[in-house]
Amino acid sequence: xxxxxxxxTEPAGGLVIPLPQPWFxxxxxxxxxxxxxxxxPAVVARLFSLPPLSPTAAALVGxxxxxxxxxxxxxxxxxxxxxxxxxxAEPVAVLRxxxxxxxxxxxxxxxxxxxxxxxxxxxxxxxxxxxxxxxPEDRRDFTILANGEMVRIERQRAREEELMSELAKVDLxxxxxxxxxxxGRPPDNAYxxxxxxxxxxxxxxxxxxxxxxGWQIDFAMEFRHRLLExxxxxxxxxxxxxxxxELDMGIVVEGERLPLAPLLAGLFRRDxxxxxxxxxxxxxxxxxxxLVTTAGLRIRVPAWRLKPxxxxxxxLFEGFTGGTSLRLSRFDAPRxxxxxxxxxxxxxxxxDVLALAEQLSAxxxxxxxxxxxxxxxxxxHYQSEGLAWLQFLREQNLAGILADDMGLGKxxxxxxxxxxxxxxxxxxxxxxxxxxxxxxxxxxxxxxRFAPGLSLLSLHGxxxxxxxxxxxxxxxxxxxxxxxxxDVNDLTRYAYHLLILDEAQTVKxxxxxxxxxxxxxxxxxxLCLTGTPLExxxxxxxxxxxxxxxxxxxxxxxFAKYWRTPIEKQGDVRRRELLxxxxxxxxxxxxxxxxxxxxPPKTIIVRRVELAGGQRDLYETVRVAMDAKxxxxxxxKGFNRSQIVILDALLKLRxxxxxxxxxxxxxxxxxxxxxxxxxxxxxLPELVEEGRKILLFSQFTxxxxxxxxxxxxxxxDYALLCGDTGDREEQVRxxxxxxxxxxxxxxRAGGVGLNLTAADTVIHFDPWWNPAAxxxxxxxxxxxxxxxxxxxxxxxxxxxxxxxxxxxxxxKAELAARILSADHGVEAxxxxxxxxxxxxxxxx
Numbered sequence: 001x002x003x004x005x006x007x008x009t010e011p012a013g014g015l016v017i018p019l020p021q022p023w024f025x026x027x028x029x030x031x032x033x034x035x036x037x038x039x040x041p042a043v044v045a046r047l048f049s050l051p052p053l054s055p056t057a058a059a060l061v062g063x064x065x066x067x068x069x070x071x072x073x074x075x076x077x078x079x080x081x082x083x084x085x086x087x088x089a090e091p092v093a094v095l096r097x098x099x100x101x102x103x104x105x106x107x108x109x110x111x112x113x114x115x116x117x118x119x120x121x122x123x124x125x126x127x128x129x130x131x132x133x134x135x136p137e138d139r140r141d142f143t144i145l146a147n148g149e150m151v152r153i154e155r156q157r158a159r160e161e162e163l164m165s166e167l168a169k170v171d172l173x174x175x176x177x178x179x180x181x182x183x184g185r186p187p188d189n190a191y192x193x194x195x196x197x198x199x200x201x202x203x204x205x206x207x208x209x210x211x212x213x214g215w216q217i218d219f220a221m222e223f224r225h226r227l228l229e230x231x232x233x234x235x236x237x238x239x240x241x242x243x244x245x246e247l248d249m250g251i252v253v254e255g256e257r258l259p260l261a262p263l264l265a266g267l268f269r270r271d272x273x274x275x276x277x278x279x280x281x282x283x284x285x286x287x288x289x290x291l292v293t294t295a296g297l298r299i300r301v302p303a304w305r306l307k308p309x310x311x312x313x314x315x316l317f318e319g320f321t322g323g324t325s326l327r328l329s330r331f332d333a334p335r336x337x338x339x340x341x342x343x344x345x346x347x348x349x350x351x352d353v354l355a356l357a358e359q360l361s362a363x364x365x366x367x368x369x370x371x372x373x374x375x376x377x378x379x380x381h382y383q384s385e386g387l388a389w390l391q392f393l394r395e396q397n398l399a400g401i402l403a404d405d406m407g408l409g410k411x412x413x414x415x416x417x418x419x420x421x422x423x424x425x426x427x428x429x430x431x432x433x434x435x436x437x438x439x440x441x442x443x444x445x446x447x448x449r450f451a452p453g454l455s456l457l458s459l460h461g462x463x464x465x466x467x468x469x470x471x472x473x474x475x476x477x478x479x480x481x482x483x484x485x486x487d488v489n490d491l492t493r494y495a496y497h498l499l500i501l502d503e504a505q506t507v508k509x510x511x512x513x514x515x516x517x518x519x520x521x522x523x524x525x526x527l528c529l530t531g532t533p534l535e536x537x538x539x540x541x542x543x544x545x546x547x548x549x550x551x552x553x554x555x556x557x558x559f560a561k562y563w564r565t566p567i568e569k570q571g572d573v574r575r576r577e578l579l580x581x582x583x584x585x586x587x588x589x590x591x592x593x594x595x596x597x598x599x600p601p602k603t604i605i606v607r608r609v610e611l612a613g614g615q616r617d618l619y620e621t622v623r624v625a626m627d628a629k630x631x632x633x634x635x636x637k638g639f640n641r642s643q644i645v646i647l648d649a650l651l652k653l654r655x656x657x658x659x660x661x662x663x664x665x666x667x668x669x670x671x672x673x674x675x676x677x678x679x680x681x682x683x684l685p686e687l688v689e690e691g692r693k694i695l696l697f698s699q700f701t702x703x704x705x706x707x708x709x710x711x712x713x714x715x716x717d718y719a720l721l722c723g724d725t726g727d728r729e730e731q732v733r734x735x736x737x738x739x740x741x742x743x744x745x746x747x748r749a750g751g752v753g754l755n756l757t758a759a760d761t762v763i764h765f766d767p768w769w770n771p772a773a774x775x776x777x778x779x780x781x782x783x784x785x786x787x788x789x790x791x792x793x794x795x796x797x798x799x800x801x802x803x804x805x806x807x808x809x810x811x812k813a814e815l816a817a818r819i820l821s822a823d824h825g826v827e828a829x830x831x832x833x834x835x836x837x838x839x840x841x842x843x844x
Contacts, residue, residue, distance in 0.1 A: 005047040009035065084150040091127040091156050093163040095210065098122060098220035099296075100190075104181040109173065110195040120180060121199055121224060122190040123172055127160055128216075129153045135189035136164055166213045167191055170206040171198065199225040200290065203298070224296035228253045233260075233305070236348050237336075240327060247336075248325040249309075253299055259324035263291040263299070264309060265317045274310045280574065283307065308339060311578060315562045331398065331552045334585050366392045372419040374453040382595045383413050389588050390417040390527070394426075394498075399526040399548035401504065403589040405690045406531045406683065407605055407761075407791040411443065414500065414529060415451040422454060422475055427497055430457075430477045434518060435502035437480045438679035441608040441798045443502070447476065459487065461612070468493075481506050485513040488520070496523040503682060504528035507547065508540035510556060518547055532689040533587065538564045538579075545583065553582075591690065592760070592789065602778070602790045606806070607679060608798040611657070611842065615673035619656045619800065619842060622663075626652060627839040634835070650801060650838065657797040658703050658766050676795050680765065681710055683793070684742065688716055692791075693735070693758050694742045697777045698765040704744045707765070711742065718742040723749045732756070747777065756780045760788045765795055767805045799843040 009016065015025040016035060022044060024035040037044045103117035126133040132143060132151050142152045167173075172191040180186040193202060203225050207217055219226040232252040240246045249260040267289065273279040285304035292298055312335050316326045328335070369388040371379055379387065386402060390413065393400050404410050421427040435443060440460050447456050457474040459467060460483070468490040471477050477496075479487065499521055501507060507515040526548050534541050542559045545552050553559050563579055566572035611619055626649035633645040655662035660671040687694055698704050701722045711718050717740045719731040728749075735743040736758045743756065747768065759781035768774045781790050796802045 004052055005050055084152065086152045086154070087129045087132060088154045089129050091129055091159055091163070093160075093215045094126045094128050094133065094218060095167075095215050096124040096126065096218045096220060097223045097226065098124065099222050099224045100180065100182055100187075102180050102182050106179045106181075108175065108179045109192070111179075117181070119224060120192075121196060122175065122180075122187065122192055123167075124187055125164070125167065125189050125191055127155075127163075129155075136160060137188050163214060166210060166215065170202065170209060200298075203227050204288070222296075225298055227290070228297060228299045230299060230301055231255070234348070244327060244329055246325040247328055251299070251301075253297075258293065258299075260291075261317075261324060261326055262322065263293065264306065266292055267306070268310070268314070268317050274306075275314065276572075276574075280307065280310060311574060312339060312581075314575075314578065329549070329552050331549050331586070332582065335582070369420070371416055372423045372451075372453075374419055374423065374451065375416050376450045376452060377412060379412070379416060380409070380595070380598045382590050382598060383409050383416075386413040386588060386590075387416050387420070390414070391420065393527070393586075394421070394525050397525070398586065399528075400586040400588065401528040401530065401533050401544060401548070403528075403530055403533050403587050405590065405592045406686055406692075407603060407793075408590060408592065408595065410529045410531075411446050411502075412450055414527070415447055415454070418476060418498070419451045419454055421497065427475055429495055429497040429524070430471055430474050431498040431500065432477045432479065432491070432496045432521065432523065433500045433502060434479055434481060434484065434514075436506060436678070436682055437482060437612070438609045438675060438682060439502060440478060440480065441610045443478055445608055445798075459483070465490075481514045484517040488517045491517070492520050492522070496521065498525045498527065499523035500527045500529065501544075501547070502529045503686075504530040504544050504547075505532055505535055505540060505686075508535070508543050510539070510543040510546060515543060515547070519550075531686040533589075535685065535689060538568060541583070545586070549586065592692075592791075600789065602792060604792045604794065606794045606796055607683075608796050608803075609675045609679045610798050611673070611675050611800070613673040614671040615656065615660055615675060616842065618660055618663075618668060618671060619653065622652050622656055623839055623841065626650075627835075630835060630839065646835075653801040653839075654766060654805075655700070657800050657802050658698070658700060659706055661706060662700060662702055676765070676797060677706065677710065679795060680707065680763070681714070683763070684711070684716060685714060687761055688741045692741065692761045693738070694761045694763060695756060695759045695777075695781055696742060696744050696763045696765060697747060698744075699747045699768060700766065701746045703765060704746060708744060716742060718744055720744045721749050722746045725749065735759075745777075745780075759790070761791050761793070763793045763795065767794060767796065767802050769805060769808065801838060804838050804840070 006016070009024055015027070017023040017025065022035040022037060023033060025032050099119045099121050101117065102114075102120050104115050105111060105113065105120060107113045126135050132153060134140075134143065134153065134155075141155055142150060171193055173194075175190040175192045177186055177188070180190070193199060207227075211217060230251045230253060233250070234252070234257075235247060235249045238246045238248070250257045251260055251263075252258075268274045270292075271289075273283055283303050285302070285307070287303040288300045289303050289306060290298045291301055313326065316328070366385075366388050369384065369391050371384065371387065386404070386409075389400070390402070392398075394417075402410050402413065404413075418427065418431050421431075433443065437460070440458060444456060444458055447454055454475040455473075456476045456478065457467060457470055458464075459471075459477060459479045464483075464487075468487075471494050479491065484491070499518065501518060507518060509515060528544050528548060530544075533544060539556070539560070542553050542556060542563075546556070554562070563575060566575045567579065610616075630642065630646050630649050633642040652663065656668075657676065659674050659677055660668040661674075663669075684694070696704075696707065698707070704720065704722065708718060708720060719735045719740050719742070721728060721731050721743065723746060725731060731743070734740050735756065738758065743759070762778050762781050764774060764777070778790075778792050794806070796806055
């Protein structure tokens with residue numbers, strides 16, 4: 001493998017004798033004589049004194065001799081025999097930028113002495129006269145080309161000096177020969193900047209200046225600061241596992257396609273502006289940005305092509321560990337549409353993903369849906385849109401959050417969706433709905449009213465265990481959050497068509513037992529219902545999406561790192577906007593004011609709740625005792641003289657419905673079940689979160705005190721107006737000015753005489769016998785000057801005395817008026833059949 005220097009003769013075949021003047025021996029022709037060589041014979045002869053060289057050493061020697069070899073002096077006789085010509089022309093200044101490899105350099109300008117070597121950036125200056133180049137330091141007027149031709153050049157010294165002066169203006173200085181320690185001979189025409197870090201500035205600002213002054217700029221392939229231009233942009237989509245795809249964005253530079261992802265990852269690490277929303281906005285669209293390859297090549301790109309990528313995909317780059325592509329969930333398809341719109345990207349492959357991206361990004365992509373035939377109500381326009389959205393999610397095998405304001409009919413839209421699934425033959429498995437205990441009766445009641453074609457199974461109460469086997473034979477199955485963990489084995493035994501979480505914020509803690517169980521339940525489709533998908537922190541949003549679309553927002557740890565911390569602690573507006581854009585296709589939220597034109601001025605909503613446990617037992621105990629006492633009183637004194645006993649008995653039943661603690665007995669005080677208060681406490685935080693202004697009426701001031709205690713625990717501020725309130729005007733002012741969102745009002749203190757048009761929501765915690773009095777209270781908000789639709793909620797214990805009061809309000813106004821005689825001085829006249837109805841037992 002070692003090599004020796006040799007001379008090849010023409011004609012071939014001669015031997016060479018390595019004398020100071022090399023001689024040849026032609027054995028065939030029997031000739032001997034001096035050998036004519038293409039250079040100084042003495043120099044050529046010295047080559048034969050070199051020892052055998054390794055291939056690496058031979059290459060270095062060849063490189064060292066390559067340039068001076070063509071300028072070796074020739075014999076006068078030989079010079080006379082070669083061709084010659086003369087060039088008279090204007091010089092073209094050429095600056096060739098390259099990076100040379102050194103094994104060290106001496107201190108020079110701001111460079112320190114370096115041992116061990118490394119790259120060093122230089123600018124090689126030459127002047128081109130037609131087809132011949134000379135270096136500025138070479139003062140000769142002739143040169144000999146490799147083919148032996150001698151060329152005489154009439155050098156334009158003044159012009160050369162003028163051009164060389166431009167180099168000094170851009171901080172280029174001649175590098176002395178002693179500075180660079182190279183493997184071969186260091187170039188004589190090398191110029192350099194004061195320090196390496198100045199090269200990017202030189203490339204951006206000074207190259208154009210030199211070009212305008214007559215310099216031609218050439219780049220060696222290895223030059224680290226070479227600025228290349230992008231010729232084309234493209235992107236490919238390929239499937240990568242179920243529900244995932246690879247996004248391979250690329251640029252074409254000098255005919256070669258380069259993956260864009262690692263280039264962008266490097267840019268974002270180098271330049272902090274791309275990670276800060278405020279600073280990114282200050283990056284001018286026309287600014288030229290440099291992308292740097294692993295080989296050190298620099299590519300110029302206009303900022304406007306990259307800014308949308310930073311705004312749309314930045315989180316993917318923060319976790320970028322290498323490779324050539326980005327991995328996206330198909331749920332992130334809308335991001336591709338944003339890039340299409342903003343930077344005119346065109347994506348190849350995975351047409352289904354691209355179609356989904358367009359549909360999720362455009363409202364018109366979701367077609368109108370004809371409501372199911374068996375639906376027992378007429379959907380408003382926005383509710384029809386909600387039904388279409390739910391059907392679209394099911395069709396695309398997606399999941400989402402129906403997050404309409406309270407009172408806009410999330411339950412009705414969901415029932416319409418389920419009924420349409422059944423009528424279309426797709427509900428071949430039951431739908432499982434998980435909800436707070438306080439909503440069981442409301443779902444049961446609304447399903448019976450609006451979707452009687454759906455068979456419904458309620459798994460609630462101690463007798464539920466005998467009904468688990470009936471799950472597959474029903475269309476809809478209801479269970480509650482407190483029972484999930486207890487019934488996990490029975491619930492997970494079956495697969496479901498749809499799994500729905502009502503008041504889904506209940507599982508906002510991803511580590512709770514309920515959250516764990518719902519992730520274990522097998523279902524084709526998933527849906528969350530909540531008016532407040534985000535109450536306290538972004539972790540609640542992550543928990544719901546981890547249930548709906550596992551992996552979409554990453555793990556809890558990565559979500560906290562890339563989203564929660566930047567948004568909640570650092571106030572990163574751009575990151576917040578990006579997260580909002582990502583989740584927007586999967587959240588349908590209509591606020592009350594957005595659909596106000598479709599709403600009547602006053603919407604009355606009855607929310608029913610069932611008593612359970614000790615509260616139910618207490619109600620039955622009081623009912624039986626009071627029924628016997630009333631009948632005995634009527635039998636001995638007659639109806640007219642029994643009103644006090646009757647009203648006292650009814651009062652006690654109403655108090656049990658409101659809260660057992662309203663009774664004075666010690667046993668009632670200890671009960672933990674408070675069904676109606678629990679329902680109220682699920683409603684109020686959501687209503688406040690929606691920005692509602694709420695009037696809450698109760699006939700019992702002690703009940704208002706209990707509610708106030710719960711509000712303080714939830715850190716919800718309120719105003720209070722009772723008979724003993726001294727600063728009545730101040731309480732009204734606090735509510736009307738928006739200082740507090742909730743106004744607790746007793747019937748006697750605030751049922752009349754107030755103008756509270758700041759309110760848009762009225763809650764009647766307990767029903768009143770006289771519907772006119774109830775309407776008067778409602779009219780505190782729903783009156784002249786009110787410019788918003790008003791929602792009126794009536795909280796009723798199903799099957800109780802309150803249900804009977806509601807029936808009296810609706811159909812027995814005369815009886816209601818008679819019963820109210822104690823308050824209004826009218827004689828009460830009703831028969832024993834009315835007593836039987838009022839004291840009827842709760843439904844089993």
